[in-house]
Amino acid sequence: MKKKFRNYPTLIGITLVVLLICGCSKKDESKTKQIKPVAAIPVENFSKLDVCGCNKQANIILDGSIALRKKFMDIKTLKENKNAIQQIRIRAKNWTSLMSACFMNHGANMWVPSECNNVEIIEEKKDILYDLGIQIVQGEKMRL
Amino acid sequence: MIKSILIRILLTIAVLLPITKLSAADTTMVAWSATPGAWESFIMGDTASTGAQNADVYVLESSKVHLQVNILRLYSSCEIRGADYDESAGGFPATIQQIPGADGTSQFDNWPASNILTYGAHQSYKLHNLLFNGAMADQSGTTFGVMATYGQYNTIVVDHVTSVHNQVITYFNFGKKEKWTLTNNTAIQYTCYPAGMYFGGFFWGGGSWVGTLRSLYVQNNTIEGAHANPLVIYSSGGGIGVPGAATVHVDHNTFANTIDLPKYYRDGNNSHHTNNLYVNSISQGQTKNNANTSLSQNKPGGLGKMATLAQGTCADSTLLANGDCWDNAARNINYANNAWYDTPELIALMEWGADGWCWNLHGADGNDSLDADGNVVSLCDTMLAVADQSKWLDDSTNIQIASHGVSESNNINATDLGWNLDPMYINKQIERNKDWLDNGVHNTFTDYWWNVQEDNNAVVVQWPIPMDFSYSATSSAATACSHGGPVGSTEHMDHSATLGIDVSSETLPNRFGLKQNYPNPFNPTTEIAFTLDQTADVNLSIYNMLGQKVRTLTNGSKNAGTHTLQWNGLDEMGQNVSTGIYLYRLTSGSKSITKKMAFMK
Numbered sequence: 001m002k003k004k005f006r007n008y009p010t011l012i013g014i015t016l017v018v019l020l021i022c023g024c025s026k027k028d029e030s031k032t033k034q035i036k037p038v039a040a041i042p043v044e045n046f047s048k049l050d051v052c053g054c055n056k057q058a059n060i061i062l063d064g065s066i067a068l069r070k071k072f073m074d075i076k077t078l079k080e081n082k083n084a085i086q087q088i089r090i091r092a093k094n095w096t097s098l099m100s101a102c103f104m105n106h107g108a109n110m111w112v113p114s115e116c117n118n119v120e121i122i123e124e125k126k127d128i129l130y131d132l133g134i135q136i137v138q139g140e141k142m143r144l
Numbered sequence: 145m146i147k148s149i150l151i152r153i154l155l156t157i158a159v160l161l162p163i164t165k166l167s168a169a170d171t172t173m174v175a176w177s178a179t180p181g182a183w184e185s186f187i188m189g190d191t192a193s194t195g196a197q198n199a200d201v202y203v204l205e206s207s208k209v210h211l212q213v214n215i216l217r218l219y220s221s222c223e224i225r226g227a228d229y230d231e232s233a234g235g236f237p238a239t240i241q242q243i244p245g246a247d248g249t250s251q252f253d254n255w256p257a258s259n260i261l262t263y264g265a266h267q268s269y270k271l272h273n274l275l276f277n278g279a280m281a282d283q284s285g286t287t288f289g290v291m292a293t294y295g296q297y298n299t300i301v302v303d304h305v306t307s308v309h310n311q312v313i314t315y316f317n318f319g320k321k322e323k324w325t326l327t328n329n330t331a332i333q334y335t336c337y338p339a340g341m342y343f344g345g346f347f348w349g350g351g352s353w354v355g356t357l358r359s360l361y362v363q364n365n366t367i368e369g370a371h372a373n374p375l376v377i378y379s380s381g382g383g384i385g386v387p388g389a390a391t392v393h394v395d396h397n398t399f400a401n402t403i404d405l406p407k408y409y410r411d412g413n414n415s416h417h418t419n420n421l422y423v424n425s426i427s428q429g430q431t432k433n434n435a436n437t438s439l440s441q442n443k444p445g446g447l448g449k450m451a452t453l454a455q456g457t458c459a460d461s462t463l464l465a466n467g468d469c470w471d472n473a474a475r476n477i478n479y480a481n482n483a484w485y486d487t488p489e490l491i492a493l494m495e496w497g498a499d500g501w502c503w504n505l506h507g508a509d510g511n512d513s514l515d516a517d518g519n520v521v522s523l524c525d526t527m528l529a530v531a532d533q534s535k536w537l538d539d540s541t542n543i544q545i546a547s548h549g550v551s552e553s554n555n556i557n558a559t560d561l562g563w564n565l566d567p568m569y570i571n572k573q574i575e576r577n578k579d580w581l582d583n584g585v586h587n588t589f590t591d592y593w594w595n596v597q598e599d600n601n602a603v604v605v606q607w608p609i610p611m612d613f614s615y616s617a618t619s620s621a622a623t624a625c626s627h628g629g630p631v632g633s634t635e636h637m638d639h640s641a642t643l644g645i646d647v648s649s650e651t652l653p654n655r656f657g658l659k660q661n662y663p664n665p666f667n668p669t670t671e672i673a674f675t676l677d678q679t680a681d682v683n684l685s686i687y688n689m690l691g692q693k694v695r696t697l698t699n700g701s702k703n704a705g706t707h708t709l710q711w712n713g714l715d716e717m718g719q720n721v722s723t724g725i726y727l728y729r730l731t732s733g734s735k736s737i738t739k740k741m742a743f744m745k
Contacts, residue, residue: 107344111353123379
């Protein structure tokens with residue numbers, strides 16, 4: 001009886017460790033599941049966009065990248081997740097494809113501000129992403 | 145006596161110390177190799193375990209074409225330099241030219257696909273004495289540009305670099321708070337992408353879609369044939385006193401045959417455009433088209449050459465806090481002592497189509513556009529009056545001048561320019577613009593090779609560059625610069641104009657100070673900055689080690705603030721000084737500070 005009683009703390013400890021490990025695993029898994037996959041978009045698909053369309057697509061890519069990055073505590077944690085890295089690179093590739101098409105078609109008109117072309121918000125979001133450790137302007141070859 | 149000798153010995157050691165350092169500077173010669181891609185592979189592979197480049201300077205053999213297969217990616221400070229060459233003996237700068245990989249396709253795996261990409265934080269990169277031939281060696285296409293930059297707080301210096309036949313943007317900044325200095329460069333004969341228009345220039349890179357700047361100095365460059373605005377700087381900081389605000393100074397450059405405005409018409413705050421020559425800027429002319437067909441600038445009443453339109457209201461709290469927003473009421477933009485001229489060939493284009501012309505509107509698929517009833521949509525257009533196309537300032541700019549902190553003074557229309565550029569280069573540019581304007585399609589100029597040098601060889605660069613950008617010594621432009629000499633770049637013009645630029649910074653310092661010049665050692669230009677806590681008469685002069693004055697950079701009243709001057713290694717007579725140690729002394733009243741610098745040839 002005395003012996004059984006002495007084993008309770010060990011049992012509780014083991015249970016807690018197991019629960020903790022399971023909890024952590026589930027958390028990681030949920031993160032993986034929550035990453036919204038995007039596909040690489042060919043440059044041609046962006047080539048028909050007007051400046052407002054370019055801005056809209058840019059915001060989609062930047063918002064998606066910020067959201068993905070924020071699923072992870074820090075950039076180091078993100079780097080441990082192959083799926084997340086792949087998805088960041090795809091988004092970065094889409095960014096440069098978008099820039100390539102939009103600049104080629106609109107040149108400096110990309111900087112003409114309008115109700116649908118808020119150029120400041122682009123800079124702000126790029127900066128947020130940069131400070132989070134992702135230089136999306138580098139494209140898919142970015143150093144992570 | 146002994147004390148005197150000891151002092152002399154100590155002074156000698158003090159002077160020689162930098163030389164020892166210079167000798168110890170790690171310079172690696174990169175010999176020419178017949179193997180394409182060898183040189184960039186060597187440099188990228190020459191790194192320490194930390195990832196830093198092993199050498200400070202990589203010197204490429206001159207009078208050779210170094211074929212490049214892969215983009216040169218640099219992650220830590222270094223200089224890529226071309227060895228000296230003897231032009232009189234047929235020598236030419238170390239030339240970098242792209243060639244496709246073994247599979248026959250370009251291996252430049254980036255957008256933009258430039259020769260060199262730089263990364264990192266707080267790194268310094270320099271290109272010097274090089275020639276970049278944008279025409280690919282197998283004639284399969286052209287290279288996007290020379291350099292694109294990423295990272296943050298990096299310093300980039302490009303000096304005495306020639307680029308010919310680049311496709312789009314020669315220097316493209318995507319980094320944060322980068323400091324750029326572009327001096328004594330030549331960028332000519334842009335090729336553009338097939339049938340392309342309105343995307344191309346010398347330096348793009350301030351704000352929003354691209355990177356941001358700490359400062360940009362563009363001095364003594366010659367830019368010809370750019371496909372849009374040679375300079376695009378949208379945002380360069382909030383104004384005087386705003387932390388982080390950048391300064392843009394564009395001084396003593398020649399801009400010729402540029403399709404769009406010399407600079408983006410919204411421009412960044414704190415930008416100064418002085419002593420520049422603009423010949424055939426907006427070489428596309430300006431039409432009345434309001435159908436958003438992007439055929440031309442179509443602002444009613446026309447844009448002036450120095451158009452500065454209102455910026456949008458910036459109310460973003462983050463950008464404001466970072467000093468990345470502008471103050472629209474105090475823009476601190478100045479145009480002084482510039483000259484401009486439109487040649488008869490461009491005036492003829494401006495008169496073309498005065499009776500109107502019509503064309504069928506094409507959709508993105510290249511076919512005629514149809515209206516709801518299935519009828520082909522046609523558009524008609526005419527050119528604006530010549531007086532509206534060929535002018536220095538427009539109404540929008542005058543409004544900015546009246547109440548938004550934009551100023552202009554002593555700018556002239558140099559109709560007596562006597563420009564020496566072969567009309568062949570002007571006519572080719574005009575023909576291509578006309579071909580585009582008549583229907584928004586390049587019917588004739590459909591490939592990369594629309595603009596070449598006089599030998600009609602689009603792949604091998606003639607050296608020396610056969611294009612003459614000089615002008616008549618009797619022109620009003622020959623004495624129009626702020627110090628009495630000719631406006632425009634000296635790169636292709638033999639004159640001895642002083643090239644000192646003086647840029648007041650935005651933050652007021654609290655002491656009298658002289659900073660160490662940068663770069664140091666240098667060749668051929670260096671920057672010397674000093675700070676004043678109040679307006680004062682100052683003298684900044686350069687002396688040799690014998691105590692003889694070599695050059696006075698400034699002597700007069702200066703406002704409180706930080707001032708940056710450049711010295712180009714010339715003495716008062718316009719002669720190159722010899723290699724060695726020089727002293728520079730800042731004097732104001734009873735206060736004086738002296739520092740040393742090293743000039744290397």
